[in-house]
Amino acid sequence: MTCHACGAQLSAGAKFCHKCGAAVATTGATGWRAGFPWALAGAALGALVTVVAMRATSGPARSDQAVAPFANGAASGGGVRPPDISQMSPEERANRLFNRVMTLAEAGKQDSVQFFLPMALGAYEQLPTLDADARYHIGLLQLAGGDVAAALAQADTIQRATPNHLFIYVLRAHAYQVQGNTAQEQRAYADFLRHEQAELALKRSEYDDHRESLTNFHTEAVRQAQNPRRPAS
Numbered sequence: 001m002t003c004h005a006c007g008a009q010l011s012a013g014a015k016f017c018h019k020c021g022a023a024v025a026t027t028g029a030t031g032w033r034a035g036f037p038w039a040l041a042g043a044a045l046g047a048l049v050t051v052v053a054m055r056a057t058s059g060p061a062r063s064d065q066a067v068a069p070f071a072n073g074a075a076s077g078g079g080v081r082p083p084d085i086s087q088m089s090p091e092e093r094a095n096r097l098f099n100r101v102m103t104l105a106e107a108g109k110q111d112s113v114q115f116f117l118p119m120a121l122g123a124y125e126q127l128p129t130l131d132a133d134a135r136y137h138i139g140l141l142q143l144a145g146g147d148v149a150a151a152l153a154q155a156d157t158i159q160r161a162t163p164n165h166l167f168i169y170v171l172r173a174h175a176y177q178v179q180g181n182t183a184q185e186q187r188a189y190a191d192f193l194r195h196e197q198a199e200l201a202l203k204r205s206e207y208d209d210h211r212e213s214l215t216n217f218h219t220e221a222v223r224q225a226q227n228p229r230r231p232a233s
């Protein structure tokens with residue numbers, strides 16, 4: 001299964017792309033009308049795999065874990081230790097939570113996404129200024145939470161400060177894809193390709209940080225340009 005928006009390889013059952021945050025199996029009427037039977041089949045298969053994996057790992061130790069679900073990580077060194085966020089700068093804290101939510105979204109753990117999402121967004125609210133990269137992270141978080149309108153607003157805000165920033169088009173393509181707005185989605189891909197060379201030549205550090213996403217997005221944009229899907233309306 002690959003991400004429709006950026007072409008990244010996704011794990012089975014992933015509801016969101018870990019590279020760009022695009023929803024894989026869109027929920028609601030637009031998703032059904034747009035027709036992604038392969039995505040829905042992938043989600044169903046993912047659920048099955050999860051069940052099998054849970055059966056496989058649930059041995060005699062299961063009851064112990066159920067008694068102390070939070071003691072595991074802290075007590076045993078092997079577990080995932082929660083980061084000591086009190087020692088972090090506000091930027092580090094926000095970025096850590098961003099990565100956390102994106103990883104959970106990629107794994108299809110929507111309950112955990114909803115749990116960490118307000119924390120992550122709150123961490124960005126506490127930053128004194130928001131640059132294009134921070135707004136991109138916020139937009140991806142909002143997409144992971146299903147708030148498409150807010151993600152589009154982030155893209156608009158980036159555009160006011162930096163008119164041709166590539167993150168504008170990445171956010172828009174994903175947002176419009178979730179909405180089933182094929183015409184606007186295609187336009188975002190085309191805008192990306194039109195500004196890509198000049199923008200990459202500026203060597204913005206955030207392009208380096210997200211090089212893999214941008215490369216995947218470029219591949220998808222070229223594919224879309226060669227084989228455009230007909231707008232739904």
Ligand SMILES: [Zn+2]
Pocket residue numbers: 003004005006007008017018019020021022
């Ligand atoms: Zn993607």
Ligand SMILES: [Zn+2]
Pocket residue numbers: 133134136137206209210
């Ligand atoms: Zn970034």
